[in-house]
Amino acid sequence: MSTTVIELTDMRKTYRTGDVEVHAVNGVSLRIERGEFVAIMGSSGSGKSTLMNMLGCLDQPTAGSYLLDGVNVAKLGRADLSRLRNQKLGFVFQSFNLLSRTTACENVELPLFYTNPHVPLRERRQRAINALEKVGLGTRLYNHPNQLSGGQQQRVAIARALVNNPELLLADEPTGNLDTRTSIEVMGLFQALNDTGITVVMVTHELDIAAYCKRTIVMRDGKIIRDEPNTTRTFASDQRAALDASEQHADLA
Amino acid sequence: MLHTLTSPLLRAGLTAMIAFRALRRNKLRSTLTALGIIIGVASVVAIMAVGRGTQRRIQDQVSSLGSNLLIVFSKSRRTNAAAAGNAESSNLTLEDVEAIRREVRSVQAASPEVTLSAQAVAAGRNWSTTIAGESPGYLRIRDWPLARGSMFTEREVRSAARVAVIGSRTARELFGPLNPVGQTVRIKNMPFTIIGELESKGAGMGGANQDDRIVIPYTTAMRRLTGDKYPRLVTLQISSDGLMSAAQEQVTALLRQRHRLADGRKNDFDIVNQKEIADTVNSITTMLTYLLGGIAGLSLLVGGIGIMNIMLVSVTERTREIGTRIAVGAQPRDILLQFLIESITLSLLGGAIGVALGYGISAAASMIPDFHPSVSIGSVVVAFGISFIVGVFFGFYPARKAANMNPIAALRFE
Ligand SMILES: Nc1ncnc2c1ncn2[C@@H]1O[C@H](COP(=O)(O)OP(=O)(O)O)[C@@H](O)[C@H]1O
Numbered sequence: 001m002s003t004t005v006i007e008l009t010d011m012r013k014t015y016r017t018g019d020v021e022v023h024a025v026n027g028v029s030l031r032i033e034r035g036e037f038v039a040i041m042g043s044s045g046s047g048k049s050t051l052m053n054m055l056g057c058l059d060q061p062t063a064g065s066y067l068l069d070g071v072n073v074a075k076l077g078r079a080d081l082s083r084l085r086n087q088k089l090g091f092v093f094q095s096f097n098l099l100s101r102t103t104a105c106e107n108v109e110l111p112l113f114y115t116n117p118h119v120p121l122r123e124r125r126q127r128a129i130n131a132l133e134k135v136g137l138g139t140r141l142y143n144h145p146n147q148l149s150g151g152q153q154q155r156v157a158i159a160r161a162l163v164n165n166p167e168l169l170l171a172d173e174p175t176g177n178l179d180t181r182t183s184i185e186v187m188g189l190f191q192a193l194n195d196t197g198i199t200v201v202m203v204t205h206e207l208d209i210a211a212y213c214k215r216t217i218v219m220r221d222g223k224i225i226r227d228e229p230n231t232t233r234t235f236a237s238d239q240r241a242a243l244d245a246s247e248q249h250a251d252l253a
Numbered sequence: 254m255l256h257t258l259t260s261p262l263l264r265a266g267l268t269a270m271i272a273f274r275a276l277r278r279n280k281l282r283s284t285l286t287a288l289g290i291i292i293g294v295a296s297v298v299a300i301m302a303v304g305r306g307t308q309r310r311i312q313d314q315v316s317s318l319g320s321n322l323l324i325v326f327s328k329s330r331r332t333n334a335a336a337a338g339n340a341e342s343s344n345l346t347l348e349d350v351e352a353i354r355r356e357v358r359s360v361q362a363a364s365p366e367v368t369l370s371a372q373a374v375a376a377g378r379n380w381s382t383t384i385a386g387e388s389p390g391y392l393r394i395r396d397w398p399l400a401r402g403s404m405f406t407e408r409e410v411r412s413a414a415r416v417a418v419i420g421s422r423t424a425r426e427l428f429g430p431l432n433p434v435g436q437t438v439r440i441k442n443m444p445f446t447i448i449g450e451l452e453s454k455g456a457g458m459g460g461a462n463q464d465d466r467i468v469i470p471y472t473t474a475m476r477r478l479t480g481d482k483y484p485r486l487v488t489l490q491i492s493s494d495g496l497m498s499a500a501q502e503q504v505t506a507l508l509r510q511r512h513r514l515a516d517g518r519k520n521d522f523d524i525v526n527q528k529e530i531a532d533t534v535n536s537i538t539t540m541l542t543y544l545l546g547g548i549a550g551l552s553l554l555v556g557g558i559g560i561m562n563i564m565l566v567s568v569t570e571r572t573r574e575i576g577t578r579i580a581v582g583a584q585p586r587d588i589l590l591q592f593l594i595e596s597i598t599l600s601l602l603g604g605a606i607g608v609a610l611g612y613g614i615s616a617a618a619s620m621i622p623d624f625h626p627s628v629s630i631g632s633v634v635v636a637f638g639i640s641f642i643v644g645v646f647f648g649f650y651p652a653r654k655a656a657n658m659n660p661i662a663a664l665r666f667e
């Protein structure tokens with residue numbers, strides 16, 4: 001098996017509203033290898049989310065081909081796409097999308113409900129606990145989302161994305177609803193996960209968030225206008241230390 | 254291989270669990286939604302129970318009339334003396350009764366009957382009751398034993414004697430706890446000697462108390478009380494069930510011949526078969542029961558619409574949840590099943606509570622004396638079956654709506 005996780009060739013998505021055609025993604029060719037950490041940037045309406053949805057097999061391209069882990073996604077039916085999402089992909093959303101009135105643990109177990117072959121109850125619970133421990137929420141297993149902070153909720157969502165050991169983690173503006181400190185926390189988590197070999201692709205429109213990644217792709221009008229490795233990378237541990245220092249400074253003043 | 258076989262069932266089980274949880278989270282709403290089904294099922298079960306009880310009661314009453322009876326009614330209204338001279342008169346005569354008794358072998362007993370309402374006076378007490386002029390065979394025909402004393406005889410019939418057999422209720426009203434046998438009762442100012450008392454029989458058809466009556470020889474009733482020349486009806490007892498229709502034909506032929514009815518002319522009498530009465534009454538109550546049950550069933554439909562409504566609300570409310578589930582790998586059929594199981598659970602839950610309530614209602618109704626509603630397993634099964642179908646039928650549209658959701662739009666839903 002190759003080490004290429006994503007291979008897009010001239011991918012397009014055209015929305016038609018009445019007589020108006022919107023080329024949300026207008027010919028994107030892209031290759032992402034295993035272990036990469038990619039930021040997709042671009043102004044609002046540039047087609048980032050549309051591209052992510054297609055990468056996440058939630059939407060099919062109008063034209064072009066998409067090989068995910070060597071599998072031609074365009075040829076798959078709904079059931080196969082569901083299976084692919086369940087076993088190869090993990091999603092992290094801007095607005096967390098946790099089930100309310102459901103414990104963190106049950107939220108994390110959710111993908112395992114739909115895993116085929118069937119995962120026994122005990123194993124589901126154990127894997128959910130492991131995933132929550134990995135994101136540092138081992139002590140909040142049975143809290144409901146409304147008892148957790150935004151950063152903690154996003155970490156539950158990341159645990160949910162991790163629980164089925166995906167090939168690829170897709171995050172659409174994962175820090176969009178978070179403050180600076182929790183953004184650092186979440187980005188640190190992505191970096192740590194990426195260090196263990198998981199491929200991460202995330203959308204952001206903030207430069208300082210993109211700086212945590214290893215590669216930055218910039219889109220405009222549905223096309224990639226820039227694609228280059230990050231030469232100077234930000235590390236969450238440094239940022240946290242800097243933030244602590246400045247807060248201490250503020251306290252003293 | 255094993256996995257692919259067991260997996261759909263397991264998935265269904267897991268999905269059911271998800272559905273139950275969702276319902277448990279919304280207890281009040283779930284209960285209110287199920288209310289339509291609860292009321293519908295409860296009324297179906299209770300109505301069917303009451304119908305069955307009524308039917309059983311009617312059957313008891315019909316059989317309390319006696320067994321294997323043919324009743325011949327005179328069609329002519331003019332049974333009084335004034336009409337006697339009329340040559341065209343086609344009344345049922347006592348000679349007709351004699352002829353039937355003589356010529357139709359299977360007739361075991363025949364009792365002409367004349368009834369009237371009158372005041373009975375005894376020991377200074379006054380009681381309005383039914384006076385029934387009958388023949389001595391009456392008690393056998395009605396399968397009605399005497400509590401004490403004896404029945405009047407053929408001789409007393411022939412002499413139009415002023416003797417009476419008293420019903421238990423009438424006896425109680427007139428004599429209290431005293432033994433009425435040997436006492437005198439005055440009917441239309443005429444003294445009658447009470448020679449027997451009937452055993453209690455309870456309410457009869459139409460609810461009239463059969464025990465409130467005084468039985469006297471029909472001759473006495475006709476000659477001394479009403480002045481009628483002809484009996485209004487004659488009750489015939491046939492020796493066996495199998496001979497009923499043959500006897501009915503024979504009696505009809507005999508009466509037609511005696512009344513000189515040319516072919517093609519209608520009978521001037523009516524002849525009914527006890528079984529026919531029972532069957533008619535039975536089919537009427539059955540029809541009424543099903544009609545009322547059906548109307549109650551309509552409320553199940555209303556209940557179903559309630560379920561559909563709340564399921565649609567639920568699907569909309571949980572749009573993001575649905576989007577999330579699809580994103581993490583739920584297939585459309587998982588989502589479909591989840592919401593379908595929710596609606597079926599709602600309606601079956603309503604069905605179960607409804608059955609319990611129906612039982613309760615019929616138990617409460619059975620406190621009414623002489624009334625024994627009985628819940629049939631059949632009606633419970635049907636009520637459950639219908640609530641299941643309601644759950645599937647009215648749950649399907651919302652469930653399909655959920656299953657067909659576009660995950661991208663669903664995830665963005667505000
Ligand atoms: N479902 C849709 N129907 C029609 N147009 C859409 C739809 N989704 C996105 N678009 C359009 O496609 C373009 C790209 O949108 P999107 O991918 O959401 O941009 P971004 O995430 O970069 O802000 C926009 O012009 C948007 O209006």
Ligand SMILES: [Mg+2]
Nearest residue numbers: 045048049050
């Ligand atoms: Mg977007």
